[in-house]
Amino acid sequence: xxxxxxxxxxxxxxxxxxxxxxxxxxxxSEDGKPNIMTLSWSVLIDFDPIIGCVLSPGDYxxxxxxxxxxxxxxxxxxxxxxxxxxxxxxxxxxxxKFQKFALSPLKASHVKAPLIKECLVxxxxxxxxxxxxxxxxxxxxxxxxxxxxxSEKRTFHANGDGTFVIDGEIKNLKHLMTKWQQFT
Amino acid sequence: xxxxxxxxxxxxxxxxxxxxxxxxxxxxSEDGKPNIMTLSWSVLIDFDPIIGCVLSPGDYxxxxxxxxxxxxxxxxxxxxxxxxxxxxxxxxxxxxKFQKFALSPLKASHVKAPLIKECLVxxxxxxxxxxxxxxxxxxxxxxxxxxxxxSEKRTFHANGDGTFVIDGEIKNLKHLMTKWQQFT
Numbered sequence: 001x002x003x004x005x006x007x008x009x010x011x012x013x014x015x016x017x018x019x020x021x022x023x024x025x026x027x028x029s030e031d032g033k034p035n036i037m038t039l040s041w042s043v044l045i046d047f048d049p050i051i052g053c054v055l056s057p058g059d060y061x062x063x064x065x066x067x068x069x070x071x072x073x074x075x076x077x078x079x080x081x082x083x084x085x086x087x088x089x090x091x092x093x094x095x096x097k098f099q100k101f102a103l104s105p106l107k108a109s110h111v112k113a114p115l116i117k118e119c120l121v122x123x124x125x126x127x128x129x130x131x132x133x134x135x136x137x138x139x140x141x142x143x144x145x146x147x148x149x150x151s152e153k154r155t156f157h158a159n160g161d162g163t164f165v166i167d168g169e170i171k172n173l174k175h176l177m178t179k180w181q182q183f184t
Numbered sequence: 185x186x187x188x189x190x191x192x193x194x195x196x197x198x199x200x201x202x203x204x205x206x207x208x209x210x211x212x213s214e215d216g217k218p219n220i221m222t223l224s225w226s227v228l229i230d231f232d233p234i235i236g237c238v239l240s241p242g243d244y245x246x247x248x249x250x251x252x253x254x255x256x257x258x259x260x261x262x263x264x265x266x267x268x269x270x271x272x273x274x275x276x277x278x279x280x281k282f283q284k285f286a287l288s289p290l291k292a293s294h295v296k297a298p299l300i301k302e303c304l305v306x307x308x309x310x311x312x313x314x315x316x317x318x319x320x321x322x323x324x325x326x327x328x329x330x331x332x333x334x335s336e337k338r339t340f341h342a343n344g345d346g347t348f349v350i351d352g353e354i355k356n357l358k359h360l361m362t363k364w365q366q367f368t
Contacts, residue, residue, distance in 0.1 A: 043225055
Protein backbone atom coordinates (compact mmCIF):
# COMPACT_ATOMS: atom_id res chain seq x y z
CA UNK A 1 0.00 0.00 0.00
CA UNK A 2 1.14 3.48 -0.87
CA UNK A 3 0.29 5.23 2.36
CA UNK A 4 0.69 3.47 5.65
CA UNK A 5 -2.29 5.12 7.36
CA UNK A 6 -4.75 3.84 4.75
CA UNK A 7 -6.61 0.67 5.67
CA UNK A 8 -8.86 -1.22 3.31
CA UNK A 9 -12.61 -0.93 3.93
CA UNK A 10 -14.47 -4.14 3.06
CA UNK A 11 -16.54 -3.35 -0.04
CA UNK A 12 -19.79 -4.50 1.56
CA UNK A 13 -19.27 -1.78 4.21
CA UNK A 14 -18.22 0.99 1.81
CA UNK A 15 -21.81 2.12 1.14
CA UNK A 16 -21.93 3.48 4.67
CA UNK A 17 -19.77 6.44 3.64
CA UNK A 18 -22.05 7.45 0.74
CA UNK A 19 -25.43 6.89 2.43
CA UNK A 20 -25.22 9.93 4.76
CA UNK A 21 -24.92 12.22 1.72
CA UNK A 22 -21.61 13.99 2.35
CA UNK A 23 -19.83 16.36 0.02
CA UNK A 24 -17.58 14.24 -2.21
CA UNK A 25 -14.46 15.01 -4.22
CA UNK A 26 -14.63 13.18 -7.54
CA UNK A 27 -11.16 12.51 -8.91
CA UNK A 28 -10.53 11.67 -12.55
CA SER A 29 -7.39 11.26 -14.63
CA GLU A 30 -6.89 11.95 -18.32
CA ASP A 31 -3.57 11.28 -20.02
CA GLY A 32 -1.86 11.21 -16.65
CA LYS A 33 -3.33 14.57 -15.61
CA PRO A 34 -5.52 14.24 -12.52
CA ASN A 35 -8.43 16.54 -11.79
CA ILE A 36 -10.91 16.99 -8.94
CA MET A 37 -14.48 18.23 -8.83
CA THR A 38 -16.69 18.81 -5.81
CA LEU A 39 -19.94 16.87 -5.91
CA SER A 40 -23.01 16.84 -3.74
CA TRP A 41 -25.46 15.07 -6.04
CA SER A 42 -24.78 11.43 -5.25
CA VAL A 43 -26.93 8.47 -4.26
CA LEU A 44 -26.67 4.84 -3.33
CA ILE A 45 -28.26 2.60 -5.94
CA ASP A 46 -27.39 -0.71 -4.34
CA PHE A 47 -25.18 -2.26 -1.73
CA ASP A 48 -21.85 -3.67 -3.13
CA PRO A 49 -21.63 -0.55 -3.50
CA ILE A 50 -23.32 0.79 -6.62
CA ILE A 51 -23.29 4.58 -6.53
CA GLY A 52 -24.96 7.15 -8.75
CA CYS A 53 -23.39 10.57 -9.36
CA VAL A 54 -25.13 13.33 -11.27
CA LEU A 55 -22.81 15.58 -13.27
CA SER A 56 -23.57 18.37 -15.70
CA PRO A 57 -22.14 18.53 -19.21
CA GLY A 58 -20.84 21.92 -18.08
CA ASP A 59 -18.52 20.21 -15.60
CA TYR A 60 -14.98 19.80 -16.92
CA UNK A 61 -14.93 16.26 -15.45
CA UNK A 62 -18.05 15.19 -17.36
CA UNK A 63 -16.40 14.29 -20.66
CA UNK A 64 -13.34 12.85 -18.93
CA UNK A 65 -15.49 10.54 -16.84
CA UNK A 66 -17.51 9.55 -19.92
CA UNK A 67 -14.32 8.66 -21.72
CA UNK A 68 -12.19 7.07 -19.02
CA UNK A 69 -15.08 5.40 -17.16
CA UNK A 70 -13.25 5.39 -13.85
CA UNK A 71 -12.75 7.69 -10.91
CA UNK A 72 -12.12 7.94 -7.19
CA UNK A 73 -14.80 9.22 -4.84
CA UNK A 74 -12.82 10.86 -2.04
CA UNK A 75 -14.69 11.96 1.05
CA UNK A 76 -13.18 14.96 2.81
CA UNK A 77 -13.57 15.55 6.53
CA UNK A 78 -14.25 18.94 8.07
CA UNK A 79 -10.53 19.80 8.31
CA UNK A 80 -10.45 20.59 4.59
CA UNK A 81 -13.95 22.01 4.13
CA UNK A 82 -12.69 25.32 2.69
CA UNK A 83 -10.50 23.51 0.15
CA UNK A 84 -13.40 21.28 -0.90
CA UNK A 85 -15.58 24.31 -1.55
CA UNK A 86 -12.83 26.15 -3.42
CA UNK A 87 -12.21 23.07 -5.60
CA UNK A 88 -15.84 23.36 -6.66
CA UNK A 89 -15.37 26.97 -7.63
CA UNK A 90 -12.63 26.69 -10.22
CA UNK A 91 -12.15 24.49 -13.26
CA UNK A 92 -9.66 21.78 -14.17
CA UNK A 93 -9.58 23.35 -17.59
CA UNK A 94 -7.11 25.94 -16.39
CA UNK A 95 -6.20 24.80 -12.88
CA UNK A 96 -4.07 21.98 -11.47
CA LYS A 97 -6.19 21.50 -8.39
CA PHE A 98 -3.84 19.09 -6.58
CA GLN A 99 -1.12 21.71 -6.82
CA LYS A 100 -3.28 24.76 -6.15
CA PHE A 101 -4.83 23.26 -3.01
CA ALA A 102 -1.72 21.42 -1.80
CA LEU A 103 -3.33 17.99 -1.95
CA SER A 104 -1.33 14.79 -2.40
CA PRO A 105 -2.29 12.30 -5.10
CA LEU A 106 -1.64 8.66 -4.16
CA LYS A 107 -1.59 5.81 -6.65
CA ALA A 108 -4.82 3.82 -6.56
CA SER A 109 -5.02 0.04 -6.98
CA HIS A 110 -7.61 -0.44 -9.71
CA VAL A 111 -8.05 2.90 -11.46
CA LYS A 112 -5.78 5.51 -12.99
CA ALA A 113 -7.34 8.38 -11.03
CA PRO A 114 -5.39 8.96 -7.81
CA LEU A 115 -6.59 8.81 -4.23
CA ILE A 116 -6.40 12.00 -2.17
CA LYS A 117 -4.15 11.51 0.85
CA GLU A 118 -5.86 14.28 2.84
CA CYS A 119 -9.33 12.68 2.60
CA LEU A 120 -10.93 10.44 5.22
CA VAL A 121 -12.21 7.85 2.74
CA UNK A 122 -11.34 7.03 -0.87
CA UNK A 123 -13.47 4.71 -3.02
CA UNK A 124 -12.08 3.54 -6.36
CA UNK A 125 -14.94 3.27 -8.87
CA UNK A 126 -15.63 1.93 -12.36
CA UNK A 127 -18.44 3.54 -14.37
CA UNK A 128 -20.79 0.76 -15.46
CA UNK A 129 -23.59 2.79 -17.03
CA UNK A 130 -24.50 6.35 -17.96
CA UNK A 131 -28.08 7.60 -18.08
CA UNK A 132 -27.44 10.46 -20.49
CA UNK A 133 -30.68 12.33 -20.09
CA UNK A 134 -29.99 12.94 -16.40
CA UNK A 135 -26.19 13.07 -16.46
CA UNK A 136 -26.34 10.11 -14.10
CA UNK A 137 -23.13 8.08 -13.90
CA UNK A 138 -23.70 4.66 -12.36
CA UNK A 139 -20.52 3.32 -10.83
CA UNK A 140 -19.35 0.32 -8.90
CA UNK A 141 -16.92 0.68 -6.03
CA UNK A 142 -14.07 -1.75 -6.52
CA UNK A 143 -11.75 -0.82 -3.66
CA UNK A 144 -12.19 1.42 -0.64
CA UNK A 145 -9.74 2.96 1.79
CA UNK A 146 -10.00 4.79 5.09
CA UNK A 147 -7.39 6.87 6.84
CA UNK A 148 -7.51 5.02 10.12
CA UNK A 149 -5.30 7.53 11.95
CA UNK A 150 -7.25 10.64 11.00
CA SER A 151 -8.58 12.35 14.09
CA GLU A 152 -11.15 14.52 12.24
CA LYS A 153 -13.90 12.11 11.25
CA ARG A 154 -16.79 14.54 10.77
CA THR A 155 -17.90 14.87 7.16
CA PHE A 156 -20.04 17.73 5.88
CA HIS A 157 -23.05 18.31 3.68
CA ALA A 158 -23.92 21.07 1.20
CA ASN A 159 -27.06 23.06 1.90
CA GLY A 160 -27.03 24.41 -1.64
CA ASP A 161 -26.88 28.07 -0.62
CA GLY A 162 -23.20 28.41 0.20
CA THR A 163 -23.64 27.14 3.73
CA PHE A 164 -22.52 23.69 4.80
CA VAL A 165 -23.50 21.56 7.77
CA ILE A 166 -20.87 19.59 9.63
CA ASP A 167 -21.77 16.27 11.25
CA GLY A 168 -22.93 16.64 14.83
CA GLU A 169 -24.17 14.19 17.42
CA ILE A 170 -24.24 10.51 16.47
CA LYS A 171 -27.32 8.64 17.61
CA ASN A 172 -27.13 4.88 17.98
CA LEU A 173 -30.54 3.42 17.11
CA LYS A 174 -29.45 -0.12 16.28
CA HIS A 175 -32.02 -1.48 18.71
CA LEU A 176 -34.78 -0.02 16.49
CA MET A 177 -33.43 -1.64 13.30
CA THR A 178 -35.52 -4.78 13.79
CA LYS A 179 -36.11 -5.33 10.08
CA TRP A 180 -32.57 -4.49 8.99
CA GLN A 181 -30.66 -6.14 11.85
CA GLN A 182 -28.13 -7.67 9.46
CA PHE A 183 -26.76 -4.21 8.68
CA THR A 184 -26.19 -3.14 12.27
CA UNK B 185 -53.79 26.36 3.73
CA UNK B 186 -54.54 23.42 5.94
CA UNK B 187 -52.07 24.14 8.70
CA UNK B 188 -51.34 27.67 9.71
CA UNK B 189 -47.67 27.08 10.57
CA UNK B 190 -46.85 25.86 7.05
CA UNK B 191 -45.38 28.44 4.71
CA UNK B 192 -44.76 27.85 1.05
CA UNK B 193 -41.13 27.38 -0.02
CA UNK B 194 -40.44 28.81 -3.49
CA UNK B 195 -39.82 25.82 -5.76
CA UNK B 196 -36.46 27.13 -6.93
CA UNK B 197 -35.28 26.98 -3.31
CA UNK B 198 -36.74 23.57 -2.48
CA UNK B 199 -33.66 21.67 -3.70
CA UNK B 200 -31.78 22.99 -0.69
CA UNK B 201 -33.60 20.54 1.57
CA UNK B 202 -32.67 17.50 -0.52
CA UNK B 203 -29.06 18.41 -1.33
CA UNK B 204 -27.68 17.77 2.20
CA UNK B 205 -28.86 14.14 1.98
CA UNK B 206 -31.19 13.87 4.99
CA UNK B 207 -33.35 10.91 5.90
CA UNK B 208 -36.68 11.40 4.12
CA UNK B 209 -40.17 10.05 4.77
CA UNK B 210 -41.79 9.16 1.45
CA UNK B 211 -45.57 9.37 1.70
CA UNK B 212 -47.87 7.67 -0.81
CA SER B 213 -51.61 7.15 -0.99
CA GLU B 214 -53.53 4.31 -2.57
CA ASP B 215 -57.33 4.27 -2.60
CA GLY B 216 -57.38 6.85 0.16
CA LYS B 217 -55.03 4.83 2.36
CA PRO B 218 -51.81 6.72 3.08
CA ASN B 219 -48.51 5.02 3.78
CA ILE B 220 -45.00 6.12 4.75
CA MET B 221 -41.58 4.65 4.07
CA THR B 222 -38.21 5.83 5.34
CA LEU B 223 -35.75 6.59 2.58
CA SER B 224 -32.09 7.51 2.57
CA TRP B 225 -31.24 6.86 -1.08
CA SER B 226 -32.15 10.14 -2.73
CA VAL B 227 -30.37 12.57 -5.02
CA LEU B 228 -30.83 15.86 -6.75
CA ILE B 229 -30.98 15.48 -10.51
CA ASP B 230 -31.64 19.10 -11.35
CA PHE B 231 -32.74 22.36 -9.82
CA ASP B 232 -36.54 23.03 -10.16
CA PRO B 233 -36.32 20.58 -8.22
CA ILE B 234 -35.95 17.24 -9.97
CA ILE B 235 -35.25 14.55 -7.40
CA GLY B 236 -34.28 10.89 -7.77
CA CYS B 237 -35.32 8.30 -5.19
CA VAL B 238 -34.13 4.71 -5.29
CA LEU B 239 -36.65 2.17 -4.01
CA SER B 240 -36.53 -1.60 -3.97
CA PRO B 241 -39.30 -3.81 -5.40
CA GLY B 242 -39.34 -5.28 -1.90
CA ASP B 243 -40.61 -1.98 -0.50
CA TYR B 244 -44.39 -1.93 -0.05
CA UNK B 245 -44.43 1.63 -1.47
CA UNK B 246 -42.69 0.59 -4.70
CA UNK B 247 -45.75 -0.63 -6.59
CA UNK B 248 -47.96 2.09 -5.16
CA UNK B 249 -45.55 4.78 -6.35
CA UNK B 250 -45.28 3.10 -9.75
CA UNK B 251 -49.05 3.12 -10.07
CA UNK B 252 -50.04 6.46 -8.53
CA UNK B 253 -46.97 8.37 -9.77
CA UNK B 254 -47.16 10.89 -6.96
CA UNK B 255 -45.89 11.27 -3.42
CA UNK B 256 -44.80 13.66 -0.72
CA UNK B 257 -41.18 13.81 0.41
CA UNK B 258 -41.42 14.81 4.06
CA UNK B 259 -38.22 15.72 5.86
CA UNK B 260 -38.26 14.97 9.58
CA UNK B 261 -36.19 16.94 12.07
CA UNK B 262 -34.31 15.37 14.95
CA UNK B 263 -37.33 15.57 17.29
CA UNK B 264 -38.88 12.54 15.57
CA UNK B 265 -35.74 10.58 14.72
CA UNK B 266 -36.89 7.46 16.58
CA UNK B 267 -40.24 7.47 14.78
CA UNK B 268 -38.55 7.88 11.41
CA UNK B 269 -36.36 4.85 12.07
CA UNK B 270 -39.27 2.77 13.33
CA UNK B 271 -41.32 3.69 10.23
CA UNK B 272 -38.53 2.12 8.21
CA UNK B 273 -38.70 -1.07 10.22
CA UNK B 274 -42.30 -2.09 9.64
CA UNK B 275 -44.45 -2.42 6.52
CA UNK B 276 -47.52 -0.59 5.27
CA UNK B 277 -48.79 -4.00 4.24
CA UNK B 278 -50.00 -4.64 7.78
CA UNK B 279 -49.47 -1.33 9.56
CA UNK B 280 -51.25 2.04 9.48
CA LYS B 281 -48.13 4.06 10.12
CA PHE B 282 -49.85 7.42 10.65
CA GLN B 283 -51.88 5.85 13.42
CA LYS B 284 -49.13 3.69 14.92
CA PHE B 285 -46.68 6.57 15.17
CA ALA B 286 -49.23 9.27 16.03
CA LEU B 287 -48.48 11.38 12.97
CA SER B 288 -51.01 13.77 11.44
CA PRO B 289 -51.78 13.62 7.71
CA LEU B 290 -52.60 17.00 6.17
CA LYS B 291 -54.24 17.43 2.79
CA ALA B 292 -51.72 18.37 0.11
CA SER B 293 -52.39 20.81 -2.73
CA HIS B 294 -51.38 18.89 -5.84
CA VAL B 295 -51.16 15.22 -4.88
CA LYS B 296 -53.35 12.71 -3.10
CA ALA B 297 -50.62 11.65 -0.69
CA PRO B 298 -50.83 13.71 2.51
CA LEU B 299 -48.24 15.97 4.08
CA ILE B 300 -46.94 15.05 7.53
CA LYS B 301 -47.69 17.79 10.02
CA GLU B 302 -44.82 16.80 12.32
CA CYS B 303 -42.15 17.18 9.61
CA LEU B 304 -40.01 20.26 9.04
CA VAL B 305 -40.42 20.28 5.25
CA UNK B 306 -42.91 18.63 2.88
CA UNK B 307 -42.37 18.52 -0.90
CA UNK B 308 -45.27 17.41 -3.10
CA UNK B 309 -43.88 15.45 -6.05
CA UNK B 310 -45.03 13.99 -9.38
CA UNK B 311 -43.14 10.97 -10.76
CA UNK B 312 -42.03 11.86 -14.28
CA UNK B 313 -39.89 8.84 -15.12
CA UNK B 314 -38.85 5.48 -13.72
CA UNK B 315 -35.50 3.84 -14.52
CA UNK B 316 -36.61 0.29 -13.83
CA UNK B 317 -33.24 -1.40 -13.75
CA UNK B 318 -32.15 0.71 -10.80
CA UNK B 319 -35.51 1.27 -9.08
CA UNK B 320 -34.87 4.97 -9.66
CA UNK B 321 -37.97 7.14 -9.51
CA UNK B 322 -37.41 10.55 -11.07
CA UNK B 323 -39.80 13.11 -9.65
CA UNK B 324 -40.53 16.78 -9.94
CA UNK B 325 -41.33 18.85 -6.88
CA UNK B 326 -44.53 20.80 -7.57
CA UNK B 327 -45.16 22.43 -4.20
CA UNK B 328 -43.05 22.72 -1.06
CA UNK B 329 -43.90 23.64 2.51
CA UNK B 330 -41.89 24.44 5.60
CA UNK B 331 -43.07 24.55 9.19
CA UNK B 332 -41.87 28.06 9.93
CA UNK B 333 -42.58 27.83 13.65
CA UNK B 334 -40.71 24.61 14.29
CA SER B 335 -37.88 25.16 16.74
CA GLU B 336 -36.01 21.92 15.92
CA LYS B 337 -34.46 22.50 12.52
CA ARG B 338 -31.69 19.91 12.60
CA THR B 339 -32.22 17.08 10.12
CA PHE B 340 -30.37 13.77 10.30
CA HIS B 341 -28.57 11.34 8.03
CA ALA B 342 -28.38 7.55 7.96
CA ASN B 343 -24.95 6.00 8.35
CA GLY B 344 -26.28 2.67 7.10
CA ASP B 345 -25.30 0.72 10.21
CA GLY B 346 -28.13 1.67 12.53
CA THR B 347 -26.44 4.86 13.66
CA PHE B 348 -27.58 8.27 12.51
CA VAL B 349 -25.81 11.61 12.49
CA ILE B 350 -27.66 14.76 13.45
CA ASP B 351 -26.77 18.08 11.85
CA GLY B 352 -24.13 19.96 13.78
CA GLU B 353 -22.34 23.25 13.19
CA ILE B 354 -23.35 25.29 10.15
CA LYS B 355 -20.47 26.85 8.27
CA ASN B 356 -21.15 29.87 6.08
CA LEU B 357 -18.78 29.73 3.10
CA LYS B 358 -20.74 31.95 0.72
CA HIS B 359 -17.64 34.09 0.19
CA LEU B 360 -15.92 31.08 -1.40
CA MET B 361 -18.79 30.39 -3.84
CA THR B 362 -17.29 32.62 -6.51
CA LYS B 363 -18.49 30.45 -9.40
CA TRP B 364 -21.94 29.77 -7.95
CA GLN B 365 -22.67 33.19 -6.47
CA GLN B 366 -26.22 33.18 -7.87
CA PHE B 367 -27.15 30.39 -5.45
CA THR B 368 -25.90 32.09 -2.31
